[in-house]
Amino acid sequence: MAPRANWKGFLRLSLVTCPVALYPATSDTEKVSFNQINRKTGHRIKYAKVDADTGEEVAAEDIMKGYKIDTDTYIEVSKDELDDIALESTRTIEIDEFVPKTDIDNRYLIRPYYLVPDGKVGHDAFAVIRETIKSMNKVAIGRVVLTNREHIIALEPLDKGLMGTLLRYPYEVRSEKEYFDDIQDVKVTKDMLDLAKHIVEQKSGSFEPEEFEDRYESALIELINQKRNGVTTAAKAAPKTAGNVINLMDALKRSLASEKQSAPAAAKETGKAKGKKPKKAASGQREMLLPISGGGKRAVKEAVKETPKKAEKPVRTPARSKKAG
Template sequence: MPNAIAKLSIIFSLVSVPVTVFAATGPGRHEVPLHLVHGGDCGARIRQPKVCEVHGEVPAGDIARGYEAPDGRIVVLTRDDLADLPLATTKEIRVLGFLDAAKVDPIAYDRAYYLAPSMPAGERPYALLCQAMREANQVGVARVALHTKESLAVLRVHGDMIVLRTLLWPDQVRPSAGLAPHDIELSPKEVQLARQLMDAVTADFRIETEHDDYARALEEVVEARLAGIEPPHAPASRVLQPGRPVTDLTAILERAIADAQEQHPKTRRGGA
């Protein structure tokens, strides 16, 4: 079981649901531990001690958070200061309203947390909220403060649990104006072939079987270096080269469909 992060209460109108917050995601085996080292033939670790401008190196237990005022004065904030902010969301998940899940743009999603009932008395209202959101196919939009910052968040049903997903604030999502291509005219034939190719590559795709190839490739390079042999190299890329025009997109799509049907026999049997 993951470690508990906080004990809060989901508050919507007069209903209170006490919950314990757990991190829903973690590094797993997807991060090969790389350290900062001195390059070349040395390889010694680079250390980063915490150094006070006045007293030199400082132990971790003596480090606090501080705010520098415009006049240069420093306000030192203790753990108690941060835990007792005059803000309801440091103790509550304040539900603002409910929306259809499709109305929340996935680009704003940030961290995910499991919410579990923190006491037997909270299990019935927890199950009620879970069932109501499931039947309505809606998510709750809330405010919550975690890890010394307040966030917008959504509450959504995941199996029999409620998951809290923090959101980026609207001003954190950068505008996309000017990034998309313009004045591209596509023929109906091209669109039809693209849809056919999508069906072909999806025929036997199962997202739950996917795994992290990057971490394994990095481990192979490390193992080769340890063995004193030449590490494996990247395969030839099929990425379109900059400035290289696509002369016949229809022909490329037709070849891609044939290739996909060879790799995905279910498509060839059932038809795309």
Template sequence: MARSIWSGFLSFGLVSIPVRLYSATQEHEVDFHQFERGTSDRIRYKRINERTGDEVEYDDIVKGHEVTGGEYVIVEKDELEEIAPGRSRALEIEQFVELAEIDPIHFQKSYYLGPGGDDNDTSYALLRTALQKTDRAAVAKFVMRSKEYLACVRASGQVLVLETMYFADEIRDPGKELGDLPKAASKGKQLDMAVDLIEAMTEEWKPKQYHDTYTERVEELVEAKRKGEEVVTESAPAATGVTDLLTALQDSVAAAKKGRAGGARKQAPAKKSAKKKTPAKKSAAKKSAAKKTSAKKRSAA
């Protein structure tokens, strides 16, 4: 069984449920070490005192917050834990909201929220079922690793999922970050074709059909270099010009519809031919049997 990374109590109203937090995801990543170019010498990082040049042990390092130019307030780890001793074990539900109301941009990382003991299975299942029935999500706050998180707790099958979330002031304003953005597309043939293309490419969501192709290419690159083989790179696509946009949309819709129709045709003939094979064999068998009988009659005569 996986090891929990946080444990505490999920509380709403007068109800308190012991829970444990587990990682729900793991990222694909190819491990690389750093070397000095042209050598086999590893590059390693050390915690160095910039004044003395001496290496400092991890346990001897404390945190400092700059208040004015060059002046810092030093804060110990114990002091951070002392300012919220109770909240470090509490997952307090502030309110319930419609799950669809939460913009996915707020979601940060997913965790599984499991029962904290055998004696609270009923209350855990009760909350999970109630969230499923109402299509609601719980908005809560909790402290983990000296940081307060905003969280969304939702039901997913048999488990509660906790999504850590960004606070509103942590999300950047796209207008300030990107400047003037394109206005809404006017009604016209281009918009109609864009909608047709989206409809033609719409399919059922099947997450297992997607995989990390970049990591696979990195692994292939490493293997090719190990064998001394030539590495082939892909060229980046060119942007579609405004004058070519309608033509590109029309060709894309036609290709999408053709691909979907082709897939349907591939399946249909297979079923029909399978049904026709058996009668064909039977008729062939009857003909050969008839030939043998007539041949016997002729020889007897």
């Protein structure tokens, strides 16, 4: 099923307007998640809202928001008062300006969205706006109202559509000075820098997110697989910690030697990888999702539901790579 649009309205560049829909570009729904349950009964834990002093449960209609002044003092703010100051969405993303992408500090980036034409009309106008942004090699800056708040949004071409990235306001970004001021000024020698550069050259490559596997997610799925099949899980041995580095130059030399030794094996693997298939996930990953299409936590629930009472050997299926996220 296609995801629901987070927002629908219009995109406008001066007098050029088209209907658009805004969709989230990322999702956490595929990740395994847990509920809290009672160890004794196996029932799910339910949370109640209670008065901190009396311990009595409070009805929803008696709950309001309060801004904390000090330990026991709050300024009460009603829902009606919040509604009065909420921004009315104009249902329009008005492009205010165009800026070089390099001008946007990465700390201001919040989350990406996909912006697409909404319906059968407006594709021509959408294409004009998209191609204009692309030809200028800049990012379009506009504003959009989501959940009663106004957000800055940066628009840039992506394939046939636009990617819109919500941006933080300056007051939301902390200054680096309060963290970096205590870092000592160290003079790095040319020899050390040269050795470090050689290590970087040995490790250099292109960014291919499909090559990254979410190892913790794989371990979670394998753990659930083992438990649903009655396999006892053994405690994992504590990892060995590296000793203190006494001589930095010696550590750099040993690092470089280690990288050089591993380079031939990596090159051999690269030769095999021409026309490569997606990276295979860890053993056990997704094998419990065999009867379910789509994967994710819904598939885990369904798979557990369909598990026979008697432990069975998991059926292995081709694994699907987990992307870095």
